[in-house]
Amino acid sequence: MPFEPAAGVSTIEVGIYGPASTLGANPFWRFLTITLPLTLPGIIAGMMLAFARALGEFGATITFVSNIPGETQTISAAIYSLTQVPGGDAAALRLVAVAICISYAALLAAEFFARRAQRRLHGD
Amino acid sequence: MLAVDVQKQLGAFALDARFASEGGVTALFGASGTGKTTVIMTIAGLTRPDRGSIVLDGEVLFDSDKRLDVKPWKRRIGTVFQEARLFPHLSVRHNLDYGRWMSGLPADARAFAHALELLDIGHLVDRRPGKLSGGERQRVAFGRALLMRPRLLLLDEPLASLDAARKAEILPYLERLRDDARVPMIYVSHNADEVRRIATRVVRLEAGRVAAQGGTEIL
Numbered sequence: 001m002p003f004e005p006a007a008g009v010s011t012i013e014v015g016i017y018g019p020a021s022t023l024g025a026n027p028f029w030r031f032l033t034i035t036l037p038l039t040l041p042g043i044i045a046g047m048m049l050a051f052a053r054a055l056g057e058f059g060a061t062i063t064f065v066s067n068i069p070g071e072t073q074t075i076s077a078a079i080y081s082l083t084q085v086p087g088g089d090a091a092a093l094r095l096v097a098v099a100i101c102i103s104y105a106a107l108l109a110a111e112f113f114a115r116r117a118q119r120r121l122h123g124d
Numbered sequence: 125m126l127a128v129d130v131q132k133q134l135g136a137f138a139l140d141a142r143f144a145s146e147g148g149v150t151a152l153f154g155a156s157g158t159g160k161t162t163v164i165m166t167i168a169g170l171t172r173p174d175r176g177s178i179v180l181d182g183e184v185l186f187d188s189d190k191r192l193d194v195k196p197w198k199r200r201i202g203t204v205f206q207e208a209r210l211f212p213h214l215s216v217r218h219n220l221d222y223g224r225w226m227s228g229l230p231a232d233a234r235a236f237a238h239a240l241e242l243l244d245i246g247h248l249v250d251r252r253p254g255k256l257s258g259g260e261r262q263r264v265a266f267g268r269a270l271l272m273r274p275r276l277l278l279l280d281e282p283l284a285s286l287d288a289a290r291k292a293e294i295l296p297y298l299e300r301l302r303d304d305a306r307v308p309m310i311y312v313s314h315n316a317d318e319v320r321r322i323a324t325r326v327v328r329l330e331a332g333r334v335a336a337q338g339g340t341e342i343l
Contacts, residue, residue: 015209018170019265021196022203023272024226033222037213123212123254 012038041117048110052103075099126180130166130173139332147308151319154329160312164280168203169196202269202277206284208261210253216264217249223272239267242300259290277309316343
C-alpha cells in the first residue's frame with residue numbers, strides 16, 4: 001500500500017525541479033506547486049486501492065480486535081459470522097453483494113484518479 | 125558583469141574554469157563532456173563547486189572561502205535547458221507566469237503580451253505542454269525564463285535536441301531575445317554555427333579548462 005504514492009513520485013520528471021528552483025521556488029513551494037499536484041491523484045488512487053483491499057482483511061482484524069457486532073465487526077467478519085449461523089446465508093450473500101459494490105466503486109475511483117495522474121504527468 | 129571562478133572534480137577530469145562576462149551573449153563553447161553544463165549549473169546554483177567564487181553585478185553568489193552559497197531560488201538567474209522542462213500539469217500561460225508568481229511580482233500584462241509576441245506563442249497560451257511540438261515547447265521555455273525578469277539568462281544547449289529545420293526556425297527567436305530583452309546571456313553550445321550567429325563573446329572550454337576567450341574568431 002505505501003508503494004503507490006512512491007511510484008507516483010518517482011514518475012515525475014526530475015528535470016523540472018531545476019527550472020522551478022531558478023524561477024524562484026524554494027523547496028516548500030516546489031512541493032506545493034509541483035510535487036503535490038503531480039502525485040496527489042496517484043496517492044488518492046492508491047488510497048482507493050488500499051481501501052478496496054482492506055475490505056478483504058479478515059485474519060488480522062479478528063485476531064487483534066475480535067468480532068464484536070456494532071463495535072469491531074468489519075464486513076468480512078460479519079459475512080463470516082452470518083455463514084456460521086443456520087439460515088444466515090441470505091443475509092451473508094446480501095453483505096457480499098454490498099462488499100462487491102463497494103470494491104467496484106473503489107476500483108473505478110482508483111482508475112479515474114490514476115488516469116488523472118497520468119494526464120497531469122504527461123501534460124495533456 | 126559576471127565573474128566566474130569554479131573548480132569541481134567531475135569523475136575523470138577536473139573542471140577549473142575562470143572567465144568574466146560583461147553582458148551581451150557570451151558563448152561557452154566546447155565539445156561534449158568538457159564541463160560546460162557543470163559551469164552553467166554552478167552559476168544557476170543547482171550544483172555546488174568544490175572551490176571558487178561566482179560574483180554577479182557585485183553580489184557574491186558563491187564563495188567557498190567565505191562559505192557563501194546563495195540558493196538558486198534567490199539568485200534571479202533564468203535557465204533554459206536542452207529539453208524545455210515545462211511543468212506538465214500547468215498550461216502554457218501558467219508556465220510563463222510561474223517565475224513572476226514565485227517572486228511575488230505584480231502581473232504585467234504588457235510584458236506578458238510582449239513575450240507572447242516576441243516568441244510567437246500567443247496562440248498556445250491555453251494549451252498544455254504535452255500538446256506542443258518540440259520547437260513550441262522551447263519557445264515557451266524561453267518565455268518562461270524571460271518573464272521572471274532575470275538579471276542573467278543561462279541557456280544550456282537549447283537547440284541541441286531539435287532537428288535542423290526546427291533549429292533554423294528557433295534561431296531567429298533567440299536573436300530576437302538577445303536584441304530585445306537586453307538581458308546578459310550565457311549560451312552553452314558545441315555548435316560553432318549557432319555560436320557565430322548568436323554570440324558576442326566566446327569562452328572556449330577544453331577538458332574542463334578555459335582554453336581561450338575572445339570574439340567569434342577564436343572558434
